[in-house]
Amino acid sequence: MTYPTLMAHLDVGSSNDGVLRVVASLAARFKAKVIGIAVCQPMLIMYSDGYTAGDMVQTELAELVKETTEAEASFRTALQGKVAALEWRSVIANEQLADYVARQARAADLVITGPDQGWSAFDATKRVVVNNLVLKAGRPVIIVPPDADGLNLDSVFVAWKDTREARRAIVDALPMLKEAGRVLVVEITAAADVEAGRKRLADVAAWLDRHGVASECSVAASMGDDAAQLGAIARDKRAALIVAGAFGHDRLREWVLGGVTRDLLVHPSRCSFVSY
Numbered sequence: 001m002t003y004p005t006l007m008a009h010l011d012v013g014s015s016n017d018g019v020l021r022v023v024a025s026l027a028a029r030f031k032a033k034v035i036g037i038a039v040c041q042p043m044l045i046m047y048s049d050g051y052t053a054g055d056m057v058q059t060e061l062a063e064l065v066k067e068t069t070e071a072e073a074s075f076r077t078a079l080q081g082k083v084a085a086l087e088w089r090s091v092i093a094n095e096q097l098a099d100y101v102a103r104q105a106r107a108a109d110l111v112i113t114g115p116d117q118g119w120s121a122f123d124a125t126k127r128v129v130v131n132n133l134v135l136k137a138g139r140p141v142i143i144v145p146p147d148a149d150g151l152n153l154d155s156v157f158v159a160w161k162d163t164r165e166a167r168r169a170i171v172d173a174l175p176m177l178k179e180a181g182r183v184l185v186v187e188i189t190a191a192a193d194v195e196a197g198r199k200r201l202a203d204v205a206a207w208l209d210r211h212g213v214a215s216e217c218s219v220a221a222s223m224g225d226d227a228a229q230l231g232a233i234a235r236d237k238r239a240a241l242i243v244a245g246a247f248g249h250d251r252l253r254e255w256v257l258g259g260v261t262r263d264l265l266v267h268p269s270r271c272s273f274v275s276y
Contacts, residue, residue: 002175003030007108009101009133010075012040012126013067016114018148020078022271023112025150026142029179033085036075037104039097040064041125064092067126098132105137112142134246140172140275151271156180157239158215159230160187162200165245169275170204173243174211176273183208183215184237188229191221231269239270246276 008023010016027034042060068090079086093100105111116130134141142151156177160166170177177183185204189197197219208215223229234242 001178002032003109004032005035005108005110006030006032007035007037007101007105007111007139008075009111009113009128010036010038010071011114011128012038012064012071014126015146016071016074017078018144018146019112019114020075022142022144022148022151024079024082026110026112027079027083029153030175031084032109033087034079034083035087035089035104035108036072036079037088037101038068038071038090039093039100039128040068041093041095041097043125061092064126068092096132097128098130098136101128101133102136102138105139108139110142111137111139112144114146115143131246134274135276137276140169140273143272143274145269145271148271152240153179154181155237155239156183156241156243157230157234157237158183158185159242159244160185160201160204160217161245161247162187163245163247165247165276167245169243169245169273170208172275173273174213176241176243177208177213177215178211180213180241183213184239185215185217186230186233187219188222188226189219194219194221234270241271241273243273246274 003026006023006027008016008019010019023034026032042057042064072088072090075088076086089104091100101111111133113128113130113133116127130141130143153176156173158170158173158177160170185201185208187197187201201217201219205215205217220229220233230242
């Protein structure tokens, strides 16, 4: 297993330096082709008489084309000569941006993008809602902090929970785990469940070992805020990458996420590898 094709999603109109640095390091490690992708949407400007100002629409479209062209230029500048094969895809769409990127993910093994960062409703024309992308892509997604300087795999942290999503994530992450210098698997559970958790992680460790991955496994009793507790353990172990299942469901057409997933997508302090 490996990742022969990476998809680098770039936000339009903002810096993507962290994403591009991580993509460059992953492409070199896995000798991968990289597909760059950017998508944006025109914002309709309506007046009380019900008409859209045509000249303002044209001005906006010209600006979106300019910003998309700049995103492509930054993509090629960052990766040209470092990656064997590059491809660029972009569109000004009349649909949810995450839907477009999710469909294009059919061409890739792994999607790399930046986090959701508290932008305003006006940014919805240029920013993919990352939680929607994660839950729709059918591919694992790496969420990259803006200041990321490549991806160090000396220590990889697996946030385990005995669920379909976590089992899916650890399979999707196997190429990363095989490259890691150290793999730590941690489960946070109720105090009464700690002994059962140790038995679960013994199975996980044995499965990883059969795939050639040595791991260190531990179970910790929940202290109330599992996301904060996992983050503290990851910091203590100096993990540069967290692997986790994305927990969410569609309710009234909005993606509702668990607390750990939300923290990984919105406020990542390190790269997060998530799968759904």
